[in-house]
Amino acid sequence: MDQRxxxxxxxxxAYQQSRPLQVQGAGTKSFYGRKTADAEPLLLREHQGIxxxxxSELFVTLRAGTSLQTLQEQLAEAGQMLPFEPPFFGAEATIxxxxxxxxxxxxxxxxxxxxxYVLGVHMLNGLGESLRFGGQVMKNVAGYDVSxxxxxxxxxxxxxxxxxxxxxPRPERELTLVHxxxxxxxxxxxxxxxxxxxxxxxxxxxxxHLYLRLSGTEKAVAAAxxxxxxxxxxxxxxxxxxxxxxEHRHVFFQGTAALWRLAVAPATPxxxxxxxxxxxxxxxxxxxxxxxxxxxxxxxxxEHGGHATLFxxxxxxxxxxxxxxxxxxxxxxxxxxxxxxxxxxxxGRLYAAL
Amino acid sequence: MxxxxxxxxxxxxxxxxxxxxxxxxxxxxxxxxxxxxxxLSVLRELPLAVVLPRHRNEVQAVLKICQQxxxxxxxxxAGTGLSGGARPSAGAIVLSLARLKQIRALDTSNRTAQVQxxxxxxxxxxxxxxxxxxxxxxxxxxxxxxxxxxxxxxxxGVHCLKYGLTxxxxxxxxxxxxxxxxxxxxxxxxxSPGYDLLALMMGSEGLLGIVTECTLRLLPVPENxxxxxxxxxxxxxxxxxxxxxxxxxIIPAGLEMMDQLAIEAAEDFVHAGYPRDxxxxxxxxxxxxxxxxxxxxxxxxxxxxxxxATSIRIAADAETRLLLWKGRKxxxxxxxxxxxxxxxxxxxxxxxxxxxxxxxxxxxSAEYGLRVAxxxxxGDGNLHPLILYDANVEEQLHAAEALGQRILELCVAVxxxxxxxxxxxxxxxxxxxxxxxxxxxxxxxxxxAAFDPEGRLNPGKAVPSLHRCAELGAMHVHHGQLPFxxxxxx
Numbered sequence: 001m002d003q004r005x006x007x008x009x010x011x012x013x014a015y016q017q018s019r020p021l022q023v024q025g026a027g028t029k030s031f032y033g034r035k036t037a038d039a040e041p042l043l044l045r046e047h048q049g050i051x052x053x054x055x056s057e058l059f060v061t062l063r064a065g066t067s068l069q070t071l072q073e074q075l076a077e078a079g080q081m082l083p084f085e086p087p088f089f090g091a092e093a094t095i096x097x098x099x100x101x102x103x104x105x106x107x108x109x110x111x112x113x114x115x116x117y118v119l120g121v122h123m124l125n126g127l128g129e130s131l132r133f134g135g136q137v138m139k140n141v142a143g144y145d146v147s148x149x150x151x152x153x154x155x156x157x158x159x160x161x162x163x164x165x166x167x168x169p170r171p172e173r174e175l176t177l178v179h180x181x182x183x184x185x186x187x188x189x190x191x192x193x194x195x196x197x198x199x200x201x202x203x204x205x206x207x208x209h210l211y212l213r214l215s216g217t218e219k220a221v222a223a224a225x226x227x228x229x230x231x232x233x234x235x236x237x238x239x240x241x242x243x244x245x246x247e248h249r250h251v252f253f254q255g256t257a258a259l260w261r262l263a264v265a266p267a268t269p270x271x272x273x274x275x276x277x278x279x280x281x282x283x284x285x286x287x288x289x290x291x292x293x294x295x296x297x298x299x300x301x302x303e304h305g306g307h308a309t310l311f312x313x314x315x316x317x318x319x320x321x322x323x324x325x326x327x328x329x330x331x332x333x334x335x336x337x338x339x340x341x342x343x344x345x346x347x348g349r350l351y352a353a354l
Numbered sequence: 355m356x357x358x359x360x361x362x363x364x365x366x367x368x369x370x371x372x373x374x375x376x377x378x379x380x381x382x383x384x385x386x387x388x389x390x391x392x393x394l395s396v397l398r399e400l401p402l403a404v405v406l407p408r409h410r411n412e413v414q415a416v417l418k419i420c421q422q423x424x425x426x427x428x429x430x431x432a433g434t435g436l437s438g439g440a441r442p443s444a445g446a447i448v449l450s451l452a453r454l455k456q457i458r459a460l461d462t463s464n465r466t467a468q469v470q471x472x473x474x475x476x477x478x479x480x481x482x483x484x485x486x487x488x489x490x491x492x493x494x495x496x497x498x499x500x501x502x503x504x505x506x507x508x509x510x511g512v513h514c515l516k517y518g519l520t521x522x523x524x525x526x527x528x529x530x531x532x533x534x535x536x537x538x539x540x541x542x543x544x545x546s547p548g549y550d551l552l553a554l555m556m557g558s559e560g561l562l563g564i565v566t567e568c569t570l571r572l573l574p575v576p577e578n579x580x581x582x583x584x585x586x587x588x589x590x591x592x593x594x595x596x597x598x599x600x601x602x603x604i605i606p607a608g609l610e611m612m613d614q615l616a617i618e619a620a621e622d623f624v625h626a627g628y629p630r631d632x633x634x635x636x637x638x639x640x641x642x643x644x645x646x647x648x649x650x651x652x653x654x655x656x657x658x659x660x661x662x663a664t665s666i667r668i669a670a671d672a673e674t675r676l677l678l679w680k681g682r683k684x685x686x687x688x689x690x691x692x693x694x695x696x697x698x699x700x701x702x703x704x705x706x707x708x709x710x711x712x713x714x715x716x717x718x719s720a721e722y723g724l725r726v727a728x729x730x731x732x733g734d735g736n737l738h739p740l741i742l743y744d745a746n747v748e749e750q751l752h753a754a755e756a757l758g759q760r761i762l763e764l765c766v767a768v769x770x771x772x773x774x775x776x777x778x779x780x781x782x783x784x785x786x787x788x789x790x791x792x793x794x795x796x797x798x799x800x801x802x803a804a805f806d807p808e809g810r811l812n813p814g815k816a817v818p819s820l821h822r823c824a825e826l827g828a829m830h831v832h833h834g835q836l837p838f839x840x841x842x843x844x
Contacts, residue, residue: 056597057704057735079603102545116522129793137702138734139519139774141508141557142789143817144801148521148553152545154801169603191463196486197643199573220646265542267463284544293775306543321547327535331804332548337801350548 002063002162003047004130009041011304011344012128018342021196023155025065025097028090033154035316036348044096051162052136055080059119059136061164064096071095083111083168087246096160102152106202106213109194109266111168115151122162122332123150126340136164140265155346156354157339160287171215174201176238176297177230179210183270183277185212191267198224200240204254207280213242245280248312252278258314260288260297263307264306271300287311292339298322319351329353363402366423370405370447373415373467378453380404389448392433392440392794396751397780401428401442404466406450408526410536410566416449417534417564426810427532429560431472431503433494437779439506439559440816446813451502454566457481464542465572466525471502471565475509478570487572491519494683502565503521507777508557512608512640514684515733519554519775523571528562529555532806541567554801559777560812562805576641581675583810584652584663586630589613589728590709592634595661596732597705599638602657604650608639609733610682613712616689616727616740623688626681636663636732637682639675682729688739689727693742696727697754700776701765704734712763715739722757724750735764736774763788777815786816787823795820 014021020039024030038217047299048065055078062071068088075081085105086098104113119258120134123146132142134147150158179189186205190212199216213230214221225232233241244250253259262271278287282307289295294310303309307322314320324332329351336343336354370379380386381403402425407413420427426446429772433440442448454470457478461468462485466476475496479488492511499509505527508829510519517523517534526540540552553793555562586592592611599606612620612628612635621628628635640650651668658666667673681688690696703711718727725742739761743750748837762785772778772785786795798817802809 029831053742054704054706056396056601057706058600070564102550104545108544112518112522113545115553116518125797129797131494131791131794131797132792135702135769135771136704137736137770138735139510139514139702139731140771142557142771142773142786143776143794144562144798145508145521145553145556146797146801149550151550151553157549168605169600172603191465195462195465195485195574217649219481219649220643223643223645261543263543263545265461265466266466267461279545298771301543303539304543305545309547310561324548325538328537328539328548328551331537331551333532334804335549335801338607338804352742 001046001048005045005159006046006131007042007159008124008128011124014344015065015342017130018344020344020347023100023159023346024069025094026090026092028088028093029101030098031312033349034320034352036068036346041313044159046093047161057136058138058167058295059164060167061162062095063162064160065094066096068093068095076170079170080167081170082117082165084108084114084117085246086114087248088248089247095163099151099160099163100153100155106242106280109284110201115148117166118151118163119166120148120164121147122148122158123158123160123196125158126345127341130161134164138166154350156336156350157345159345171201172217173215173221174238175214175221175225175308176211176241177214177225177228177234179230180208181210183279186279187269187283194266194282198227203246203280204245206250207276207278209242213238237256244259250278256313257289258291259312260292261309261311262286262288262297262301262306264301264304268304271304277288321351331353355638357417359364360502362423366419366425367403369419369423370403370416373419374405374412375408378406378412380406382664389430389433389442392430392435392438394436394438394781396781397438399444401448402445402797404448404450406453408453409452410530412563413449413451413454413564413566414530414534414536415534417530418438421533424808424810427564428812429491429506429564431500431506432498434499435503435507435779436700436776436780437773439777440777441780443814446492449564451500451564458567460485466542467570467572469501469570471505472500472567474586475499475501482572483575485576488575489570491520494686501568501570502674502690504562505556505568506558507566507775510775512610512731515609516605516607517742518572521553522580524552524556524568525571526569527555527565528567529551529565531563532811536638537563540569547805557777557815559779561816562811564811568779576607577643577728578647579639579641579675580647580651581641581669581678582638582651582658583628583667583669583678584636584638584658585629585633585662585665586634586636586662589634589712592661593635593708593732594733595636595658595663598657598661599654600677604654606638606654606733607641608637608827609731610637611635611730611732612682612685613728615725616729619688619692619727620681621715622683623691624681624684626677627667628681628769630663637678640777659796685729689742692727693725694744694746694750697741697743697758699737699739699741699758699761700773701762701763701770702774703731703737703770705735707738707768711737713763713765718757718760722753724754724757731774735770759785780815783818783822784826786818787826790822792823795823
């Protein structure tokens with residue numbers, strides 16, 4: 001259902017009255033970002049539907065409130081998929097919320113992230129103006145790349161109304177291999193294999209085992225399997241393993257202890273941290289649990305070319321994302337102001353002063 | 355330096371002289387001439403001066419002096435751009451990044467390259483090759499173009515359907531803003547905190563900042579590669595074949611189409627063995643392991659035959675493969691031999707609209723009396739019509755530009771874009787008024803102001819002023835909401 005006009009009206013009014021709005025899809029990712037003061041919700045969930053899908057052109061255009069489930073079913077019917085394999089974190093998850101959070105799943109280091117697959121958007125800025133950037137074509141350098149800028153901005157720059165994504169064929173065959181190994185060896189292997197022309201599509205180390213997924217043609221997967229070796233996971237177990245990992249249903253993620261995400265250069269050796277670590281994305285994404293000293297964790301991540309995020313739980317009234325250097329943060333504020341001069345869109349969700 | 359006095363002018367130049375090496379500041383007219391244009395040579399202008407700093411600190415010092423004197427800065431890489439993005443502006447300096455050409459580090463374990471902006475695209479892959487790695491985006495100008503320029507234009511190449519554009523292959527940038535403030539954007543780690551400024555920098559044509567270092571993602575070199583050449587009796591059949599390959603779940607490494615005029619020109623030039631009698635040819639590159647490749651090859655061959663290919667040639671050895679690609683990569687200069695001048699367009703369209711777009715181009719070609727050769731990145735919908743003309747014949751340049759503008763409007767009308775990879779520069783400012791509404795353009799100007807409040811980085815490029823669009827009376831068109839594209843507009 002097309003709700004564009006009433007959504008635009010609501011944003012326009014809020015702009016005129018400088019009244020904050022809380023942009024909301026299905027609410028499955030309300031755990032993410034900072035906790036903010038209650039504000040009038042701007043509900044995107046009814047603004048749904050696939051507007052255009054051309055399998056042979058490799059794109060799909062859909063409204064932001066469309067459920068991820070509906071989208072994936074449609075794509076699967078044509079033998080295609082979202083290459084960035086996004087997590088749902090709830091059955092009702094919408095594409096708009098997924099992109100606003102910038103979430104990608106296990107395939108990310110090998111196929112690219114959510115923003116890599118965005119081709120165009122139709123959005124409302126904080127003035128309630130309806131704007132289109134990008135398009136339905138893969139190459140487009142007319143104007144600034146606002147479409148990708150919106151991904152991961154947590155709705156603080158604009159309201160995503162409609163998006164065009166690049167899609168890809170599903171691989172003919174997938175296979176998961178398991179190696180019994182320690183963390184250091186797992187990291188080395190993930191990176192060595194990623195440097196070879198192998199059809200890798202996911203990797204993880206869960207504390208005792210290295211899991212590697214291969215995707216491609218029957219023969220390519222078989223050739224890679226003989227090179228990499230290891231125990232083969234039963235097909236259904238393999239599917240379930242990556243799904244549970246993606247959805248944070250793996251045993252590591254259970255319980256209410258705070259969940260930290262460290263992003264580092266993938267080949268970074270094991271970090272001296274107490275407690276268990278779960279590793280994904282070829283070594284680039286490392287998960288930790290429990291109360292941590294945020295400043296120390298952030299400094300450690302920065303030392304290895306990355307950053308730390310309080311992903312879930314913990315004290316969310318403080319900053320949850322790594323603070324930016326002053327010049328870069330000032331630029332963020334100017335950019336926010338360029339899109340949302342009255343600061344009405346999800347104020348404080350990304351950073352307290354944004 | 356509009357309205358400045360002679361003494362201010364002298365003070366500005368001597369401030370630059372003080373921080374640059376002896377040969378790092380050009381002010382004499384004969385030294386400035388090589389910089390008067392980029393690859394779009396019809397647009398020329400002499401800059402106030404050209405500076406050639408050697409490293410980031412010198413770039414930073416230049417920017418600070420320019421800020422102090424209120425002088426605009428036009429960044430320049432190798433000058434191979436095709437839209438006038440590096441064309442100097444009167445009263446502005448040209449900031450050449452050509453001397454920042456060090457490959458600072460190759461990180462085998464993280465598979466990244468840290469390079470300065472003046473490093474040539476091809477030099478990166480050459481340096482990474484011993485490690486079994488390469489840098490994927492390969493624009494046809496890769497032998498000369500620099501990575502800084504690739505970032506400014508978000509360059510693609512013949513392999514971008516499978517391996518992505520510059521935006522998909524850059525992990526981090528060190529950028530200086532207009533005041534010389536250093537910003538680190540992105541990192542070797544996935545998904546940096548805050549806004550995705552890395553994406554915003556890509557293709558921003560030097561309007562948002564000066565790139566002084568890039569961290570690039572390197573990929574493993576594919577085990578094997580082969581190329582198929584298929585001939586077709588019509589462009590429609592060739593386009594349908596492309597759709598059939600993709601619909602079958604195959605994403606080739608490269609997928610290129612050329613029409614008859616382009617085939618003939620390329621064949622005369624490099625003798626690649628292209629079939630001269632074909633209405634269109636497809637070049638399809640497949641890569642992967644040996645076993646996978648044989649499997650794919652058979653599937654693609656069958657699909658091409660089913661789609662009516664009149665002949666299929668397979669190049670499995672490196673020599674033949676390079677020869678087949680050479681014809682394609684030399685298509686622009688080859689077409690250039692057919693007429694004294696040619697004007698290269700760069701629209702993108704949904705592939706399914708290719709036949710009608712080419713048909714309309716053929717009608718206009720006859721109407722304007724100008725021949726048009728078409729080269730098409732078929733996998734990603736990027737169409738390069740090459741309009742042949744003679745600048746010495748009165749009105750032909752004007753006619754070529756008018757025809758080009760109509761072609762771009764048509765691209766927008768069918769749901770595409772006015773530029774796939776060459777950028778807007780100065781050349782396509784008017785077409786921007788067609789693709790974007792005033793509100794969208796105003797948003798872009800506010801983005802620019804967030805980075806560069808004084809508007810001193812590459813002013814007058816990439817995003818037209820609202821005033822210009824209003825004067826032009828250009829009609830904004832959207833796919834679906836378009837007045838009939840064939841209609842005259844006033």
